[in-house]
Structure formats: C-alpha cells, structure tokens
Amino acid sequence: MHLRPLLALAAALLLSAPAAQAMSVVPPTFPELVAEAESIVRGKVTALRSAYDETSPGRPIRTYVTFSVERTLKGTAPTADSVTLVFLGGTVGSDSLEVAGMPKFNIGDREIVFVARNGHTFCPLIGAGHGRYRVLHDATTQRDYVARENRTPLESTTEVALPLEAPAAARLKSAARALSPADFETSVLQALATPAPAALQN
DSSP states (O other): OOOOOHHHHHHHHHHOOHHHHOOOOOOOOHHHHHHHEEEEEEEEEEEEEEOOTTTTTOOEEEEEEEEEEEEEEEEETTSSSSEEEEOOOOOETTTTEETTTOOOOOOOOOOEEEEEEETTSOOOOOGGGGGGEEEEEETTTTTTEEEEOOOOOOOOOOGGOOOOOOOGGGEEEEEEGGGGHHHHHHHHHHHSSSOHHHHHHH
C-alpha cells in the first residue's frame, strides 16, 4: 500500500484555512457543540465509498459516508431520508491518504453526528471525533446507550468537553450508567431551546 504524498494535503490546507480550523482538536462544550452544528442527525451507516477528488489540487482521496436518517434534531431533514458526509482521506486501490484524528466508520454503525460545512471542509463533524456519538448496545442490560468516538460510555453531557485521549480509567465507565439515545437527544433539544453561548453570537 502506498501513501499518497502529503503535498496534496498541504496544498488543500493553504487553499482552505477554514477547513483546517474545522479539524481543531480543542474539545467543544456541549452548548458549543449544539450551537456550532448546522445539522444534527441520528442515523445508520449504509454505504462507504472512497474516490479521488478530481476538482481539488493534488487529487486527494475523499471518503463518502452515507447514513440512513432515523431522526433530524437540527437542520432540514433530507428529502431522500439519507445524507452523505464527505471526509478527507481513504483508500483507492493501492493508494491511501490518512489524516490523523479523522473518524472512520463501518457499515451498520449507528451514530448521532453534529455536522457543519459538509463538502467544504476536511471533516464535516464539529471538532472531528468530538462531533460523533456512537449508539451502542449493551448486551448485559439489553439497552442502547451513547458513547464517544473512543467508545467511552457518555454518562453526562459535560463529558463532551473532555479530551478524547482520556486516561484508561475513564474507559472503565459503565454502559449501564451511560445516557440513552433518548436522554442524549432530549439534552440536545433543550440546548437548542437555550440561547447560544455569548462567544458564538459575535
């Protein structure tokens, strides 16, 4: 497998400064996460496709992740009941472009995603992995629960602001105490009904 030269990535960075900012690893607070998202949806990954972007300098590889939308919490619901998010990186044949910190998906994954500038940035999720919340199933309790990008069960929305590179002890959190998708979505709707943080109103 060959890694495509990073010149393509460097050129894209120079030509698109806002996209680079979208990859910030500074964790947003939960109110910031909700306010900054243009759309928030719960869905299931139904298709994955990687291809060269012939319209960008260096023909970088992009991966197209299609979700069947189960619920739209913010933004306009897609008319086709599906949405495709575009991420920089992926593999085409023997060529691979890898971007550190870029979320990766599998067919069948259920997710709640916080999306902004889809198709116009390296990663359409707010704060990259900080804008992705997995919907997982606990076989012990037979309930669905919400987990972060690193699969740590989310027990409170305040934990959204914690780094994803959490200490090992943090990953011992119990799925039984994690927020259910319904509880998490209720928190999203409550945040939407609350005025945005002052820093985001300027």
